[in-house]
Amino acid sequence: VTKAAATDEPKAERLFSADILRALAAETFAACGLPGADATEMGRLMVEADLIGSDAHGIFRLPQYAQWVRAGTINPRANIRVEKRGPATALIDGDNGMGHLVMAFAARTAVEIARESGVAWVGARRSNHAGAGALYPAIPVAHGMVGIYAAVSSANHMAPWGGAEPLMGTNPIAVGIPAGAEPPIMLDMATSVASFGKIRTHALEGKPLPEGWMVDRADGRPLTDASRMKDGLLLPIGGYKGSGLALIIGLLCGPLNGAAFGRDVREFSTSATRESNTGQTIIALDIARFLPLDAFKAEIDRHIRELRASARLPGVDAIRIPGEQAHRRRVQREQNGVPLTPALVKELDKLAQTLGLERLTARSS
Amino acid sequence: VTKAAATDEPKAERLFSADILRALAAETFAACGLPGADATEMGRLMVEADLIGSDAHGIFRLPQYAQWVRAGTINPRANIRVEKRGPATALIDGDNGMGHLVMAFAARTAVEIARESGVAWVGARRSNHAGAGALYPAIPVAHGMVGIYAAVSSANHMAPWGGAEPLMGTNPIAVGIPAGAEPPIMLDMATSVASFGKIRTHALEGKPLPEGWMVDRADGRPLTDASRMKDGLLLPIGGYKGSGLALIIGLLCGPLNGAAFGRDVREFSTSATRESNTGQTIIALDIARFLPLDAFKAEIDRHIRELRASARLPGVDAIRIPGEQAHRRRVQREQNGVPLTPALVKELDKLAQTLGLERLTARSS
Numbered sequence: 001v002t003k004a005a006a007t008d009e010p011k012a013e014r015l016f017s018a019d020i021l022r023a024l025a026a027e028t029f030a031a032c033g034l035p036g037a038d039a040t041e042m043g044r045l046m047v048e049a050d051l052i053g054s055d056a057h058g059i060f061r062l063p064q065y066a067q068w069v070r071a072g073t074i075n076p077r078a079n080i081r082v083e084k085r086g087p088a089t090a091l092i093d094g095d096n097g098m099g100h101l102v103m104a105f106a107a108r109t110a111v112e113i114a115r116e117s118g119v120a121w122v123g124a125r126r127s128n129h130a131g132a133g134a135l136y137p138a139i140p141v142a143h144g145m146v147g148i149y150a151a152v153s154s155a156n157h158m159a160p161w162g163g164a165e166p167l168m169g170t171n172p173i174a175v176g177i178p179a180g181a182e183p184p185i186m187l188d189m190a191t192s193v194a195s196f197g198k199i200r201t202h203a204l205e206g207k208p209l210p211e212g213w214m215v216d217r218a219d220g221r222p223l224t225d226a227s228r229m230k231d232g233l234l235l236p237i238g239g240y241k242g243s244g245l246a247l248i249i250g251l252l253c254g255p256l257n258g259a260a261f262g263r264d265v266r267e268f269s270t271s272a273t274r275e276s277n278t279g280q281t282i283i284a285l286d287i288a289r290f291l292p293l294d295a296f297k298a299e300i301d302r303h304i305r306e307l308r309a310s311a312r313l314p315g316v317d318a319i320r321i322p323g324e325q326a327h328r329r330r331v332q333r334e335q336n337g338v339p340l341t342p343a344l345v346k347e348l349d350k351l352a353q354t355l356g357l358e359r360l361t362a363r364s365s
Numbered sequence: 366v367t368k369a370a371a372t373d374e375p376k377a378e379r380l381f382s383a384d385i386l387r388a389l390a391a392e393t394f395a396a397c398g399l400p401g402a403d404a405t406e407m408g409r410l411m412v413e414a415d416l417i418g419s420d421a422h423g424i425f426r427l428p429q430y431a432q433w434v435r436a437g438t439i440n441p442r443a444n445i446r447v448e449k450r451g452p453a454t455a456l457i458d459g460d461n462g463m464g465h466l467v468m469a470f471a472a473r474t475a476v477e478i479a480r481e482s483g484v485a486w487v488g489a490r491r492s493n494h495a496g497a498g499a500l501y502p503a504i505p506v507a508h509g510m511v512g513i514y515a516a517v518s519s520a521n522h523m524a525p526w527g528g529a530e531p532l533m534g535t536n537p538i539a540v541g542i543p544a545g546a547e548p549p550i551m552l553d554m555a556t557s558v559a560s561f562g563k564i565r566t567h568a569l570e571g572k573p574l575p576e577g578w579m580v581d582r583a584d585g586r587p588l589t590d591a592s593r594m595k596d597g598l599l600l601p602i603g604g605y606k607g608s609g610l611a612l613i614i615g616l617l618c619g620p621l622n623g624a625a626f627g628r629d630v631r632e633f634s635t636s637a638t639r640e641s642n643t644g645q646t647i648i649a650l651d652i653a654r655f656l657p658l659d660a661f662k663a664e665i666d667r668h669i670r671e672l673r674a675s676a677r678l679p680g681v682d683a684i685r686i687p688g689e690q691a692h693r694r695r696v697q698r699e700q701n702g703v704p705l706t707p708a709l710v711k712e713l714d715k716l717a718q719t720l721g722l723e724r725l726t727a728r729s730s
Contacts, residue, residue: 084654084655086482086483086484086651086654087452087453087481087482087483088452088453088482088483088484088485089482089483089484089650089651089654089655091654091655116452117451117452117453117454117482118451118452118453118454118486119453119454119484119485119486120453120484121483121484121650123655146617146621159675159678160672160673160675160684160686161684161685162677162678162681162683162684162685163672163675163676163677163678163681163684164675164676164677164678165675165676167671167672167675168672175613177613177616177617185612185613185616187609187610187612187613189603189606189609189610193603215678217678219678219679220678220679220680220681237602237603237604237606237607238554238558238602238603238607239602240687241554241602242602242603244552244554244687245552245554247550247552247672247686247687248540248542248550248552248687251542251550251665251668252511252542255661255664255665255668256511256652256655256656256661257655258655258656261668262668262671262672263671285454285486286451286454287621289449289451289454289456290449290454290456290488290621290622290623291621291623296620296621299620300616300620303616303620303626303627306532306627306628307525307528307532307533307612307627308525310524310525310528310529310530310532311528311529311530312527312528312529313524313527313528313529313580313582313584313585314584314585315585316527316528316585318527319525319526319527319528320526320527321525321612322605322609322612322613
């Protein structure tokens with residue numbers, strides 16, 4: 001999950017309303033063969049990532065997704081269905097559809113099951129890249145539940161601890177906890193120190209990488225020349241600990257769901273033609289099984305405020321709770337628009353033209 | 366969770382058979398007023414920590430536990446019970462009993478529920494320090510299930526990210542995944558880079574702390590003088606990421622269970638007289654709801670072997686899977702005995718004498 005440095009918008013960026021971006025994405029997917037309702041949901045979910053500041057998982061991905069769907073690598077008319085169902089579990093067959101649709105379906109299924117049983121563990125196989133992890137715990141959270149999302153990354157950029165081969169993803173986890181008057185707590189993190197997207201950005205900008213982000217596959221020493229990223233491995237958070245977390249997440253979202261892990265993970269590239277068989281998992285927990293929801297929310301509010309009001313280290317302007325900045329950004333961007341770089345705008349215009357759609361820059365903003 | 370440096374035993378340490386240590390612990394707890402079956406289970410669970418190498422959570426803690434029970438800080442005759450039960454959830458009231466007993470009960474309850482519903486989320490409140498986290502996922506694992514344990518630490522040694530006050534624990538998580546011919550995967554980690562126990566060991570040995578373990582509360586700069594540990598804060602793994610994990614674990618094991626978190630956490634010291642209201646959670650997932658257990662185990666074995674056989678970085682002798690070393694150590698120590706330092710042996714002898722029990726050194730080894 002890339003926390004793109006998009007808070008302070010450079011002057012060159014241009015703002016587009018969320019509605020216009022949603023429409024563009026929906027029309028794009030419809031033109032690529034998705035049924036109308038699915039195309040609309042894709043627009044909503046993708047732009048949600050832009051709104052919360054997960055720019056690397058938002059509309060930025062539209063050209064790539066469109067290419068995959070048009071090439072048949074992703075199934076536009078997927079029959080996403082519950083393959084197995086227990087009193088508190090489900091396994092979803094994503095039918096190689098868009099990961100967003102698979103995981104939104106999985107999260108709704110989890111809420112439904114958790115309402116009956118108190119908790120639901122819902123896994124998905126034959127899914128695909130699902131964008132910003134935070135989108136899916138947000139669904140249980142909206143129903144007064146805790147949401148936990150985890151996934152096998154679409155590409156392997158980490159090695160097992162001590163290893164030199166990229167056999168593990170930066171397998172992310174996202175957890176949402178409802179609050180009362182405060183924004184919900186939302187932690188959304190990869191198990192690596194830095195994302196590969198961040199490395200790529202450094203390479204594009206010709207900036208060196210800080211030590212601790214990557215090591216050289218050949219000798220295990222810090223790799224700081226971003227242009228050599230192909231020779232490097234991303235480092236997990238906390239050394240063997242983050243590596244262990246990535247492994248556990250990978251096995252629980254991969255093999256447990258009958259999805260890819262390790263050597264079975266397909267190379268994530270625009271030229272991919274084989275089904276990725278991505279595995280993801282969502283857990284929903286009904287808080288009311290433990291205590292009244294309002295009492296829980298009041299306690300979470302109290303703890304958030306006590307942490308926020310606690311003494312700070314010198315130079316720290318504020319103690320921020322996970323999800324707080326994303327929530328603020330969401331409000332601001334829904335009102336003022338989403339900033340896009342000129343390069344991205346150009347690419348989106350090209351895509352629209354290819355599909356015979358109205359260009360982004362031609363839509364009133 | 367302290368990974369004590371006990372693999373290479375210094376000459377001064379003496380080996381004691383696990384049976385003798387179990388008997389000593391059981392007799393100690395019985396002498397402190399625990400019912401016989403509970404005392405025996407305490408002996409088994411505590412020494413299990415020694416066997417797997419979590420020495421800081423093993424027999425080492427016996428004097429402290431005995432003191433708490435005798436002082437009435439922990440209830441020797443706790444009525445541990447299911448307070449709330451849903452189709453896939455339970456809330457356990459630990460009645461301020463020994464944390465080990467509470468969590469073993471919770472884990473058995475989770476297995477029972479997960480057998481019926483596929484998954485179980487079982488929380489506990491009014492519990493206490495439960496020793497090595499790995500003990501509890503091991504219970505579902507022994508039943509062909511995934512086990513996930515998490516807890517609010519007994520003491521606050523971390524600050525919220527950017528903060529200067531120790532308001533968060535190094536809240537640990539332990540996850541167990543069954544394998545076939547390979548030892549089960551068992552990740553057991555705190556969310557801090559180093560444990561407070563490790564800091565204390567450095568202080569005792571007069572060794573400086575590596576940078577990255579602690580920061581000074583006054584200025585946020587690295588604290589490397591271990592004797593000043595009281596002025597420091599432990600650092601989370603991966604900066605704001607590990608801090609976020611610690612927060613999430615703390616809220617899901619604390620307030621959700623009606624247990625302490627943040628400012629409500631009681632100071633963890635031998636002089637404590639107030640109930641700690643420790644919160645812990647165990648999740649059990651029945652693998653067979655997703656695929657046949659044997660097929661899953663075969664896949665886990667295959668992935669373990671593929672990772673282990675993959676290329677290594679220079680200087681790395683082996684790629685180790687979480688739980689592998691603990692498993693090896695367990696076999697070896699069950700056979701050869703558990704090494705104890707002279708200081709600990711002396712303390713245990715003193716405790717035995719106080720309680721009118723046979724001294725450890727008088728028992729045939």
